[in-house]
Ligand SMILES: Nc1ncnc2c1ncn2[C@@H]1O[C@H](COP(=O)(O)OP(=O)(O)OP(=O)(O)O)[C@@H](O)[C@H]1O
């Protein structure tokens with residue numbers, strides 16, 4: 001393996017890099033129904049109420065419903081028009097919403113197989129998105145680990161993983177993190193020219209006995225310390241943010257701290273626990289009224305929880321275990 005210095009790969013894939021204080025946020029989860037659409041729309045309105053220019057993008061290819069929660073009917077120009085190449089600009093795809101400062105890119109209505117964009121089309125989309133006028137662009141992703149979903153998750157400056165305090169949701173959240181991590185690892189390894197080694201290491205039948213990402217990094221570091229260091233450094237830049245939704249007890253709240261520790265232990269990856277959202281009937285009430293909670297019930301517990309999540313994301317801060325336990 002060559003020891004020649006190579007440039008450190010970009011932190012995101014494909015790199016969002018909007019810069020100048022502008023940010024892309026993405027909300028994803030392993031399991032369906034964890035509250036991604038609820039959080040995305042309420043994050044969007046919270047930021048818009050702060051005076052930020054916000055665009056919400058429904059990236060749930062095939063099952064788009066973000067417009068419904070905002071009280072809007074089906075719009076004609078959608079993301080699938082761009083992704084399938086029917087149109088080549090986002091003009092007419094970004095529409096105003098009933099909320100000041102908040103615009104929407106409505107989702108694809110084609111099923112995933114139809115709307116399934118090539119990697120270069122996704123890159124074209126990100127370039128077109130970067131040219132739009134916004135302070136915050138928020139992606140509402142579909143559930144699961146399809147590579148399209150992972151690519152949008154990894155393309156964000158801040159990616160948010162939603163989980164509910166239920167065993168299947170927790171299991172799927174770990175699966176999501178693992179899939180995103182491996183997708184990232186593959187891309188980074190291509191840039192660093194070590195894809196063959198990484199693929200061998202990730203192959204369950206590999207005869208080098210590599211079982212974990214740690215072992216893989218150690219193996220690469222042993223044969224090329226500089227490459228090992230660069231790979232570790234690149235992987236460290238993947239830093240998801242965790243939100244636990246539908247909490248009903250202090251134990252549910254502490255799930256986020258436990259997950260944060262596990263992710264650090266198994267992947268050597270930092271994950272910020274930026275907040276939890278209490279289970280509350282106002283969420284379904286507002287869904288029936290087609291008005292997001294922060295607009296309809298701004299003083300409710302979920303609205304205050306969303307506000308804390310947004311402030312933590314903006315400030316780069318997270319929940320403090322001691323402070324949470326002090327409430328007991
Ligand atoms: N904190 C909460 N309290 C009560 N109900 C909630 C809460 N969060 C979400 N819900 C309800 O859970 C359901 C799923 O929410 P939502 O549609 O936002 O999930 P999703 O992750 O976007 O689902 P999908 O994977 O299908 O896109 C909705 O009926 C919503 O009203």
Ligand SMILES: [Mg+2]
Pocket residue numbers: 036037038060140141
């Ligand atoms: Mg949804």
